[in-house]
Amino acid sequence: MTRQGLRVLQLEVTQGNAPAEQLDQSLGFEPFGVDPMAVLTANRYQSKVHM
Numbered sequence: 001m002t003r004q005g006l007r008v009l010q011l012e013v014t015q016g017n018a019p020a021e022q023l024d025q026s027l028g029f030e031p032f033g034v035d036p037m038a039v040l041t042a043n044r045y046q047s048k049v050h051m
Contacts, residue, residue, distance in 0.1 A: 012038070015047040024051050 013020045015034060025031075029051035037045035 011051050012048040013051060014039075015049050021049065 011024065011029060012035070013024055021031075031049050031051050033050045035048045035050065038048040039046045
């Protein structure tokens with residue numbers, strides 16, 4: 001799918017969420033970095049994978 005005028009589309013997925021990472025990669029997204037300690041949940045920090 002293409003969108004006229006769209007140049008870049010980025011997303012983030014929680015590191016370790018294998019089904020979400022696999023889905024995103026199947027749609028053509030590629031990981032390019034990790035933001036450690038991106039989100040503080042009730043009891044720990046979670047990293048986010050940039051795609």
